[in-house]
Amino acid sequence: MNFVYPSPQNRSFIKNIVLNELIEALGAEKVSHSEIDRIVYSRDSIVQYNSPLIEDDPELPRADFVCFPETTEEVSRIIRIANTHCVPVVPECGGAQGSGSTLPLYGGIVLDVKGLKKIIDIDTDNHTVTAQTGLIGYELEAALNAVGFTCNHLPQSLHVSGLGGFISARSAGVISTKYGKITEMVLGMEVVLPTGEIISTKRVPNSAAGPNFNYLFMGAEGTLGVITEVTLRITPLPESRKFLGALFRDLPTAIDGARLIMRRGLRPAAMRINDEIETLFMGREGCQMVLMLDGFEDLTELELNETKKIITQLGGEDLGEDPARKWWEEKRYTVAFPTSDHPLFGIPKPGHIRMSGCIDSAGSFDYLVKAHRGLKEIVEGMNMVLLAHFSHWYTTGGMMYPTFLAELPKGPDAVRAFNEVWRRGIELSHRLGGTINHHHGIGLNLGRFMKLELGEAGLENFRRIKRAMDPNNIMNPGKLGL
Amino acid sequence: MTDIVEMTRLCSVCYKMCRDVCSVAGATRHEADSPHNRAFIAYEVMHGKRELTPEIVDYFYRCSLCKACREACEPGHDAGEVLFAARKDLDDNLLPETLRSVKEKISSPKPYGEESEAIRKLIGTVKPDGDAPLLLFGQKMRAGSADGIDQIGRVLSLMKKLGASFSAFEDEPATGQLPYFLGFTGAGKKRAEELAEQMRSAKVKSVVPLSADDFRMLKVGYPALGIETGSIELISLPEYLLSLIVKKKPRFNNDGNIAVTYHDSCGLGREGRIFEQPREILRMIPGVNLTEMALTKDQAPCCGYGVGLSFTHPEITKAMANRLAELGKNTGAAIMVTGCPTCRDTILENIDDRSTVPEILDIILFLDRMIP
Numbered sequence: 085m086n087f088v089y090p091s092p093q094n095r096s097f098i099k100n101i102v103l104n105e106l107i108e109a110l111g112a113e114k115v116s117h118s119e120i121d122r123i124v125y126s127r128d129s130i131v132q133y134n135s136p137l138i139e140d141d142p143e144l145p146r147a148d149f150v151c152f153p154e155t156t157e158e159v160s161r162i163i164r165i166a167n168t169h170c171v172p173v174v175p176e177c178g179g180a181q182g183s184g185s186t187l188p189l190y191g192g193i194v195l196d197v198k199g200l201k202k203i204i205d206i207d208t209d210n211h212t213v214t215a216q217t218g219l220i221g222y223e224l225e226a227a228l229n230a231v232g233f234t235c236n237h238l239p240q241s242l243h244v245s246g247l248g249g250f251i252s253a254r255s256a257g258v259i260s261t262k263y264g265k266i267t268e269m270v271l272g273m274e275v276v277l278p279t280g281e282i283i284s285t286k287r288v289p290n291s292a293a294g295p296n297f298n299y300l301f302m303g304a305e306g307t308l309g310v311i312t313e314v315t316l317r318i319t320p321l322p323e324s325r326k327f328l329g330a331l332f333r334d335l336p337t338a339i340d341g342a343r344l345i346m347r348r349g350l351r352p353a354a355m356r357i358n359d360e361i362e363t364l365f366m367g368r369e370g371c372q373m374v375l376m377l378d379g380f381e382d383l384t385e386l387e388l389n390e391t392k393k394i395i396t397q398l399g400g401e402d403l404g405e406d407p408a409r410k411w412w413e414e415k416r417y418t419v420a421f422p423t424s425d426h427p428l429f430g431i432p433k434p435g436h437i438r439m440s441g442c443i444d445s446a447g448s449f450d451y452l453v454k455a456h457r458g459l460k461e462i463v464e465g466m467n468m469v470l471l472a473h474f475s476h477w478y479t480t481g482g483m484m485y486p487t488f489l490a491e492l493p494k495g496p497d498a499v500r501a502f503n504e505v506w507r508r509g510i511e512l513s514h515r516l517g518g519t520i521n522h523h524h525g526i527g528l529n530l531g532r533f534m535k536l537e538l539g540e541a542g543l544e545n546f547r548r549i550k551r552a553m554d555p556n557n558i559m560n561p562g563k564l565g566l
Numbered sequence: 567m568t569d570i571v572e573m574t575r576l577c578s579v580c581y582k583m584c585r586d587v588c589s590v591a592g593a594t595r596h597e598a599d600s601p602h603n604r605a606f607i608a609y610e611v612m613h614g615k616r617e618l619t620p621e622i623v624d625y626f627y628r629c630s631l632c633k634a635c636r637e638a639c640e641p642g643h644d645a646g647e648v649l650f651a652a653r654k655d656l657d658d659n660l661l662p663e664t665l666r667s668v669k670e671k672i673s674s675p676k677p678y679g680e681e682s683e684a685i686r687k688l689i690g691t692v693k694p695d696g697d698a699p700l701l702l703f704g705q706k707m708r709a710g711s712a713d714g715i716d717q718i719g720r721v722l723s724l725m726k727k728l729g730a731s732f733s734a735f736e737d738e739p740a741t742g743q744l745p746y747f748l749g750f751t752g753a754g755k756k757r758a759e760e761l762a763e764q765m766r767s768a769k770v771k772s773v774v775p776l777s778a779d780d781f782r783m784l785k786v787g788y789p790a791l792g793i794e795t796g797s798i799e800l801i802s803l804p805e806y807l808l809s810l811i812v813k814k815k816p817r818f819n820n821d822g823n824i825a826v827t828y829h830d831s832c833g834l835g836r837e838g839r840i841f842e843q844p845r846e847i848l849r850m851i852p853g854v855n856l857t858e859m860a861l862t863k864d865q866a867p868c869c870g871y872g873v874g875l876s877f878t879h880p881e882i883t884k885a886m887a888n889r890l891a892e893l894g895k896n897t898g899a900a901i902m903v904t905g906c907p908t909c910r911d912t913i914l915e916n917i918d919d920r921s922t923v924p925e926i927l928d929i930i931l932f933l934d935r936m937i938p
Contacts, residue, residue, distance in 0.1 A: 120622070127606070178585075230858065243587070244581050417640065429579050501857070
């Protein structure tokens with residue numbers, strides 16, 4: 085879709101008009117065009133990755149304005165102004181997405197929703213929480229924990245990302261195997277459409293009253309509107325939590341173990357398989373599995389015992405609770421913290437660039453083994469390293485979380501290698517029947533692969549929806565391949 | 567220990583893992599206020615990609631140095647230390663106007679002005695006894711607080727109830743915390759030397775600063791400046807009060823159940839690791855039901871005083887104070903007890919509506935009320 089924005093000679097004039105209207109609508113304290121704000125909102129995690137999308141280090145595209153609304157009505161006002169003047173709007177919450185979803189490619193307005201920070205209602209009888217979507221994940225979780233509840237959405241980015249981002253990118257937390265992705269936790273939401281109109285979906289457990297419009301906005305990454313409020317289901321903090329580690333001889337056996345566990349009807353909160361390379365880093369040979377089991381005491385005891393039977397049946401070694409407890413209590417965020425010797429964050433050799441990416445996907449149990457093997461061949465064939473774990477499970481399959489790492493001489497070849505490994509990895513996922521992304525989102529980086537995921541007709545249908553809802557194409561243009 | 571340049575780089579490439587506990591970012595909700603982004607701008611300045619301008623310096627001062635970022639970071643990187651280094655001894659023409667206009671006052675021995683004669687007289691009634699600890703009332707209580715004379719009166723009252731013998735300086739020098747943490751190292755050092763000398767001359771054996779940031783200055787700032795305090799023992803206010811209560815075993819006059827929450831002051835908590843002692847005190851009082859806020863201890867947000875943030879960015883202080891009060895309100899507690907009188911003052915001076923939040927008392931005022 086082409087974006088309509090004032091021509092350069094009119095732009096300065098329009099910018100002043102827009103600025104004045106935004107200040108009038110929100111108040112000067114909620115609108116910024118300072119250089120510092122425009123710089124910091126030009127970056128997200130894709131930049132930290134040193135992703136060589138383009139050569140050298142050019143200035144990143146900057147927004148013209150940053151707005152800090154605090155209510156749904158204020159978001160609506162911003163979008164109406166943007167529509168009037170055909171100015172792009174990029175909603176941002178945590179700004180931690182790794183695919184460039186929140187980069188303001190065409191300037192315009194970055195709409196920082198973190199000012200929408202109210203917890204509106206915690207209903208401990210009906211097990212729901214209603215909150216504005218600008219809350220960072222941990223802010224909501226801490227408030228729920230204080231009253232003995234949890235929302236069970238605990239991704240590695242819990243301290244970084246916000247509700248709006250979680251929902252917009254269809255994210256998954258580390259205990260999604262038992263509690264579902266964020267999509268399964270949403271009952272209803274309030275959304276500001278690209279026209280500025282405000283709609284709400286009902287906050288009910290389920291319905292047959294037409295299509296579920298929640299799913300129109302979840303995963304749309306801000307291209308179809310701004311989610312400003314959400315009702316999520318919550319549960320009491322678990323009475324009992326048990327841990328178990330296991331070691332399998334190889335990846336196919338470990339994945340078979342996961343399959344049998346899910347098939348048995350067991351629902352571990354967390355079940356994480358490290359591939360052979362990751363297991364080696366833990367000082368073992370084979371494939372390690374760590375499990376966490378939540379629930380009331382009898383349930384966790386039952387699930388623990390049944391899980392142990394399956395491990396034994398497959399010739400696996402019971403490692404006791406230590407590896408799993410240690411992972412949960414001490415290590416689950418460790419990889420995200422930079423250190424000088426961290427494979428992602430260390431300083432590369434002079435003239436080199438260190439790059440990485442997570443080509444995550446999901447598919448059947450069979451798919452996982454084939455996809456891992458195929459991706460390993462691709463990555464290692466390009467002189468890169470692949471580390472993988474498998475961490476979100478379903479009765480019909482699971483998710484692969486493979487990270488490639490490389491250090492290459494800076495320049496056009498690094499750009500080519502980066503794009504090629506992504507392309508080949510995604511094409512492999514698609515060819516084997518998997519989705520091109522499980523929970524990190526599409527953003528900018530993967531937009532060009534959406535035709536694979538949806539098919540030509542499917543992508544055209546998505547574009548039709550986009551054109552109908554956002555005729556001026558103001559909402560997060562350039563993303564999701566739209 | 568990672569050097570400051572590398573630490574700046576590492577903070578600037580992080581996924582912002584500490585952003586949710588940053589006291590300023592949590593209050594302003596601005597992406598620019600996350601420690602990661604401040605480190606990114608600092609890194610660009612360090613490497614000549616960005617000029618150090620008054621706008622950028624003003625931005626560096628939007629940090630309360632609460633160190634929540636350091637405690638949230640598994641490898642212990644300290645974005646606050648990066649900002650502290652960025653502020654040190656800058657030219658006056660780079661300073662934010664709000665700071666430039668008060669620099670001289672903040673750097674003086676009396677940053678809040680001279681205390682009143684009535685306060686001096688009141689403190690002059692203290693009769694030290696032998697090796698009694700020195701209480702440092704702090705410049706804010708002595709001259710910068712709306713009800714300073716009442717606060718000092720309550721200190722004296724509580725000490726009497728607890729049978730405590732202590733000494734006080736009728737003319738108390740500033741610890742130097744304000745100029746030091748605001749980057750005026752020379753002035754901070756001068757003030758620190760003055761107080762250290764006065765304590766040595768008075769043969770002080772132990773010192774109890776009532777203000778958490780004075781405690782922090784003595785604990786962290788003095789060693790960093792090379793200020794010798796010899797064998798003077800530094801005791802935090804909660805530790806001191808707990809020792810008195812354990813010894814005296816006072817009767818408490820609380821009739822019914824009262825829900826109380828506790829705010830961990832940055833200087834006591836994150837810097838002094840004083841978390842349990844004030845809670846132990848509260849639990850000793852019959853009928854007091856301690857209910858914790860959602861963010862406590864290492865995650866407790868700063869009240870907004872921010873060792874000088876209230877001078878450079880009073881609007882941020884206001885947002886922070888209101889946020890903290892809101893967290894207190896969410897507990898349903900009737901009273902929020904702070905470990906530090908300055909925290910109490912800062913919250914009360916800045917909250918929008920006192921009637922909607924718990925009553926805010928510092929630990930001295932609370933105990934004076936609870937002990938007949």
